[in-house]
Amino acid sequence: MLQTSKQTPIKSPFNNATTAEKVMKGIDLRGKNVIVTGGYSGIGLRTTEALANAGAHVIVPARTISKAQPVTERIRNAELGVLDLMDPASIDRFAEGFLNSGRPLDLLIECAGIMFPPLNRDRRGNESQFSTNYLGHFQLTAKLYPALKKAQNARVIVMSSRAQSWNGVDFADPNFNGRQYDPKVAYAQSKVADALFAVELNKRAETDGVQAFAVHPGLVPGTGLGRYTTHNGAVRQAVSFVLNGMHMTHLVNAQHVIHAKLQHQDEYDYFKTADQGAASTLWAATSPLLTNRGGVFIEDCNISQEVSADSDSKYGVRPWSIDPQAAERLWGIGEKLTGCRFLD
Numbered sequence: 001m002l003q004t005s006k007q008t009p010i011k012s013p014f015n016n017a018t019t020a021e022k023v024m025k026g027i028d029l030r031g032k033n034v035i036v037t038g039g040y041s042g043i044g045l046r047t048t049e050a051l052a053n054a055g056a057h058v059i060v061p062a063r064t065i066s067k068a069q070p071v072t073e074r075i076r077n078a079e080l081g082v083l084d085l086m087d088p089a090s091i092d093r094f095a096e097g098f099l100n101s102g103r104p105l106d107l108l109i110e111c112a113g114i115m116f117p118p119l120n121r122d123r124r125g126n127e128s129q130f131s132t133n134y135l136g137h138f139q140l141t142a143k144l145y146p147a148l149k150k151a152q153n154a155r156v157i158v159m160s161s162r163a164q165s166w167n168g169v170d171f172a173d174p175n176f177n178g179r180q181y182d183p184k185v186a187y188a189q190s191k192v193a194d195a196l197f198a199v200e201l202n203k204r205a206e207t208d209g210v211q212a213f214a215v216h217p218g219l220v221p222g223t224g225l226g227r228y229t230t231h232n233g234a235v236r237q238a239v240s241f242v243l244n245g246m247h248m249t250h251l252v253n254a255q256h257v258i259h260a261k262l263q264h265q266d267e268y269d270y271f272k273t274a275d276q277g278a279a280s281t282l283w284a285a286t287s288p289l290l291t292n293r294g295g296v297f298i299e300d301c302n303i304s305q306e307v308s309a310d311s312d313s314k315y316g317v318r319p320w321s322i323d324p325q326a327a328e329r330l331w332g333i334g335e336k337l338t339g340c341r342f343l344d
Contacts, residue, residue: 196327198295
């Protein structure tokens with residue numbers, strides 16, 4: 001049974017084909033401070049570029065400085081930081097450095113993530129996808145919260161995925177201590193956790209003027225997120241160049257449309273360029289249409305349609321990804337596993 005909530009599409013002027021440039025047209029972010037995790041590659045990089053072009057000062061934290069520095073050096077208004085989301089001490093150092101600068105934080109965009117790795121654990125024993133995609137960002141948000149509050153009208157954007165439709169969070173064993181590890185199940189769980197984090201964060205932070213949104217960017221092939229599915233880096237770069245650099249995704253999508261029609265199907269997979277993939281994140285971060293609508297799941301530059309748990313649709317947000325009771329329960333797990341308590 002579907003819940004009665006704000007999780008209903010609105011009259012957005014944009015759609016699945018909208019680009020970052022179109023979303024950001026007329027947006028002025030001069031004087032705003034932004035942090036974008038994962039902001040030096042793929043969708044995160046395009047997000048960083050668009051925000052910087054709009055006048056924002058963008059801090060891009062990275063674990064591997066040698067990879068990020070050549071990218072951030074060519075972006076005006078960009079600043080490089082050091083952050084490893086699987087290392088609690090690294091998170092604390094990064095956050096402390098930002099807080100010591102005395103700057104408010106207007107936007108916290110949490111793009112960094114990993115997908116389908118073999119079983120690995122952080123120093124506290126947490127499974128790597130749950131640790132990187134959810135727990136690391138939970139701790140980062142907690143530590144940076146004074147700066148978010150200081151900004152007034154700040155927004156936190158948490159990257160989710162279509163994988164949220166596969167399965168929910170196993171609250172009894174989120175770290176696969178007793179059940180067999182499945183990288184796809186673990187990835188889906190982490191992305192549901194991200195969506196639930198936005199739900200509960202928004203509820204707790206509303207009185208401080210902080211809104212939170214979960215975003216599914218779309219299917220963007222050839223990004224670094226797929227490094228565990230395509231082990232050959234040269235192949236991944238070639239795919240990215242053909243589909244993103246040469247803007248050939250529309251040909252693949254046309255083939256999918258034809259196949260769907262021949263099979264009498266109403267839905268089909270459509271790929272996006274990194275530029276199109278960043279559009280929903282940027283819309284969530286900047287659109288005035290979303291004022292007082294926080295806590296929702298967004299896809300294709302609109303509030304996603306809530307669908308039933310047994311839906312076979314490729315789209316829409318599942319009940320377990322926006323359930324307020326599950327969100328509150330997950331918050332408790334986040335506090336326990338990171339040792340961070342905030343917004344009690």
